[in-house]
Amino acid sequence: MVYFYYMLDQLEQQMSTFSRAEQRVANWVLTHPRQTAEATLAVVANACGTSEPTVIRFCRRLGLSGFRELSIRLTEAASKPGSVIHRAVNADDTISDAAAKVFDASIQSLMEVRSMLSTLPIDQAVGAMKMARSLVFVGLGASGHVANDACHKFFRLGIPCAAVNDTPGMLQHAAIAAHKDVFVFVSHTGRWPVLGDAARKARQRGATVVAITDESSTLATNASILFPLQATEDTCVFTPMSSRVTQLVLLDAIQVALALALGEVAAEHLQRTKLALSDLPSG
Amino acid sequence: MVYFYYMLDQLEQQMSTFSRAEQRVANWVLTHPRQTAEATLAVVANACGTSEPTVIRFCRRLGLSGFRELSIRLTEAASKPGSVIHRAVNADDTISDAAAKVFDASIQSLMEVRSMLSTLPIDQAVGAMKMARSLVFVGLGASGHVANDACHKFFRLGIPCAAVNDTPGMLQHAAIAAHKDVFVFVSHTGRWPVLGDAARKARQRGATVVAITDESSTLATNASILFPLQATEDTCVFTPMSSRVTQLVLLDAIQVALALALGEVAAEHLQRTKLALSDLPSG
DNA sequence: CTAAAATATGTAGTAAAATTACAAAACATT
DNA sequence: AATGTTTTGTAATTTTACTACATATTTTAG
Numbered sequence: 001m002v003y004f005y006y007m008l009d010q011l012e013q014q015m016s017t018f019s020r021a022e023q024r025v026a027n028w029v030l031t032h033p034r035q036t037a038e039a040t041l042a043v044v045a046n047a048c049g050t051s052e053p054t055v056i057r058f059c060r061r062l063g064l065s066g067f068r069e070l071s072i073r074l075t076e077a078a079s080k081p082g083s084v085i086h087r088a089v090n091a092d093d094t095i096s097d098a099a100a101k102v103f104d105a106s107i108q109s110l111m112e113v114r115s116m117l118s119t120l121p122i123d124q125a126v127g128a129m130k131m132a133r134s135l136v137f138v139g140l141g142a143s144g145h146v147a148n149d150a151c152h153k154f155f156r157l158g159i160p161c162a163a164v165n166d167t168p169g170m171l172q173h174a175a176i177a178a179h180k181d182v183f184v185f186v187s188h189t190g191r192w193p194v195l196g197d198a199a200r201k202a203r204q205r206g207a208t209v210v211a212i213t214d215e216s217s218t219l220a221t222n223a224s225i226l227f228p229l230q231a232t233e234d235t236c237v238f239t240p241m242s243s244r245v246t247q248l249v250l251l252d253a254i255q256v257a258l259a260l261a262l263g264e265v266a267a268e269h270l271q272r273t274k275l276a277l278s279d280l281p282s283g
Numbered sequence: 284m285v286y287f288y289y290m291l292d293q294l295e296q297q298m299s300t301f302s303r304a305e306q307r308v309a310n311w312v313l314t315h316p317r318q319t320a321e322a323t324l325a326v327v328a329n330a331c332g333t334s335e336p337t338v339i340r341f342c343r344r345l346g347l348s349g350f351r352e353l354s355i356r357l358t359e360a361a362s363k364p365g366s367v368i369h370r371a372v373n374a375d376d377t378i379s380d381a382a383a384k385v386f387d388a389s390i391q392s393l394m395e396v397r398s399m400l401s402t403l404p405i406d407q408a409v410g411a412m413k414m415a416r417s418l419v420f421v422g423l424g425a426s427g428h429v430a431n432d433a434c435h436k437f438f439r440l441g442i443p444c445a446a447v448n449d450t451p452g453m454l455q456h457a458a459i460a461a462h463k464d465v466f467v468f469v470s471h472t473g474r475w476p477v478l479g480d481a482a483r484k485a486r487q488r489g490a491t492v493v494a495i496t497d498e499s500s501t502l503a504t505n506a507s508i509l510f511p512l513q514a515t516e517d518t519c520v521f522t523p524m525s526s527r528v529t530q531l532v533l534l535d536a537i538q539v540a541l542a543l544a545l546g547e548v549a550a551e552h553l554q555r556t557k558l559a560l561s562d563l564p565s566g
Numbered sequence: 567c568t569a570a571a572a573t574a575t576g577t578a579g580t581a582a583a584a585t586t587a588c589a590a591a592a593c594a595t596t
Numbered sequence: 597a598a599t600g601t602t603t604t605g606t607a608a609t610t611t612t613a614c615t616a617c618a619t620a621t622t623t624t625a626g
Contacts, residue, residue, distance in 0.1 A: 019573080019574055019575085020574080020575095021574075021575065021576095022574090037355060038352075038355060040611085040612060040613085041612065041613055041614085042611090042612075042613090050575080050576085051575065051576045051577080052576090052612095052613075052614080053575075053576070053577090053614080053615080054574085054575065054576080056613075056614065056615090057574090057575090066613070066614070067612090067613060067614085068612095068613075071354075071355070072320065072321060072354070072358050075355050075358040075359055075362070076358055076361075076362040078359075095405050095406055095409060095540045095543070095544070096400055096401055096405065098536070098539050098540050098543055099400050099403075099405055099536035099537075099539070099540055100397060100400055101539075102532065102535050102536040102539050103393055103394075103396065103397040103400065103532060103536060104397070106393055106528075106532045106535070107390055107393050107394060107397070110386055110389055110390050110393070111390060113386065114383060114386040114387070114390065115362050117379060117382050117383055117386065118317075118379055120382075122378050122379075122382055123378055126378060141435070142432065142435060142436075145428050145431050145432040145435065148428050148431070149425065149428040149527070152424070152425060152428065153425075242532075242535070244432070244531065245389075245528055245531060245532060248527065248528060248531070249385065249386055249389045249525075249528060252385050252389070252525070253381070253382035253385040253386060254382075256381050256382070256384075256385050257378045257381050257382060260376060260378070260381055261378075302602080302603060302604085303603080303604095304603075304604065304605095305603095323582085323583060323584085324583065324584060324585090325582090325583075325584090333604080333605085334604065334605045334606080335583095335584075335585085335605090336585080336586080336604075336605070336606090337603085337604065337605080339584075339585065339586090340603090340604090349584070349585070350583090350584065350585085351584075351612095
């Protein structure tokens with residue numbers, strides 16, 4: 001399953017898979033996204049010179065539940081941000097300019113992911129984790145810290161968790177993966193071959209593999225549930241990897257969603273772990 | 284005539300003009316914007332414990348044509364970041380609502396810190412680090428991961444770095460601190476006494492102590508250079524610690540500023556560490 | 567080139583959702 | 597307490613989204 005950032009990208013991508021009448025609909029939607037979002041099924045069908053069922057079939061082919069969802073997705077796409085343009089840090093920047101740019105970059109990438117939240121398989125990930133025997137968070141290098149952080153967060157829900165930061169470790173974990181285990185692979189580019197190998201192995205053994213990585217990576221193709229975060233190449237040596245931040249916050253969001261899904265039990269675990277730290281001096 | 288940028292702002296503003304039943308609707312919509320946008324009239328009416336016409340009258344009072352338009356306006360509002368002033372996650376939030384709130388919280392706290400960048404002692408920190416013999420990043424628990432991440436980032440500038448996540452470790456490091464060492468303490472509340480102790484000891488031995496922590500903590504009072512990040516108390520068990528994100532990005536900013544200050548040499552080191560990872564398959 | 571199969575499209579009907587009309591209830595005012 | 601006003605819900609109506617099925621079109625195989 002491939003997930004797209006925005007409706008309209010997906011539309012262009014899938015254009016060839018549509019039938020003649022459906023392509024007319026696709027074209028009209030592409031050229032009048034806002035109008036489509038506010039119009040009724042009958043109006044759209046008429047404007048495309050086709051019938052209502054064809055428009056509905058067109059929606060279904062996009063993986064949507066129907067015309068109503070198309071409206072929602074189009075409205076989202078139309079109000080996507082894209083306004084905050086991140087400028088690269090220059091060697092002649094003042095310290096506060098550079099710092100502001102670093103913050104802007106992080107804020108921007110968070111906003112981007114936020115705007116595509118509805119297209120991300122958070123539900124599916126939560127569904128798998130809800131019934132998991134254990135969670136294994138895997139990450140190398142900078143992503144390793146994200147994996148560790150996630151481990152530290154999720155275990156507080158009362159689920160056995162592990163974090164793995166090394167190659168042999170992840171292969172060993174994959175080798176003994178069981179049906180109800182959920183692996184979460186975190187990687188900026190997803191290009192280290194060993195990540196793909198470990199993911200495949202874990203899946204073969206029946207585990208669910210969640211991947212937070214670039215869409216076009218080998219890791220992505222080996223995942224059961226994919227969170228596609230585009231890996232923007234560093235044009236400048238000074239540019240820090242702001243992908244870590246989005247990975248981190250995305251995992252925050254998943255953890256909160258999981259906590260909600262687990263309900264009372266999780267809430268109590270969270271409370272207890274917080275209380276365990278509460279006997280500190282107030283200063 | 285008052286023009287509103289977003290539905291939700293208008294909603295809060297007009298709250299007093301609503302009748303009792305309408306206020307129930309307004310409240311529900313404010314706390315579940317995303318859910319409302321995707322739900323049907325009947326569902327919303329039911330969730331608010333009122334009838335369908337009341338919901339429609341509520342829409343009309345907002346100047347909308349009906350429930351259909353409310354859906355569209357809410358979807359817009361929910362996809363435009365920053366529109367939702369962060370509200371706490373409720374136990375009955377949908378996954379989408381909860382995820383958006385988590386992102387909003389992080390985005391908001393980043394924007395807050397961004398707006399006070401000019402008041403932060405980044406120059407001073409960079410000045411000290413520029414001539415440092417070594418950098419020691421200290422953090423316990425969740426902040427430990429931030430410390431590790433920072434260590435992993437700064438060492439690429441060619442400066443000897445260490446990360447410390449345990450109590451004895453930090454005391455030992457402090458005990459052998461030297462004049463040209465820079466310690467960076469990361470802590471959400473800064474209330475663990477051992478952090479203050481270690482910081483004081485390190486300073487006594489002539490090291491520079493940078494602290495990223497709450498202004499009113501014991502750690503803060505023992506620091507030579509303070510980055511005050513307010514520790515907002517968690518009102519809700521589900522609220523994740525978004526302070527980690529600001530700590531992380533702040534350290535990113537400091538690292539970039541330091542790289543710029545070091546100039547050529549640092550740039551070359553960064554380049555080399557990137558090249559060391561570049562012989563990966565392209566898939 | 568034709569017959570059969572598969573696919574695409576539209577018509578007409580159905581279910582569901584939004585909206586309206588109107589009456590009952592709650593509230594305020596004298 | 598009676599009257600007028602506002603608020604709210606019930607039930608009917610209209611509109612909208614969706615489905616089942618029949619017809620047309622294209623594709624494929626002999």
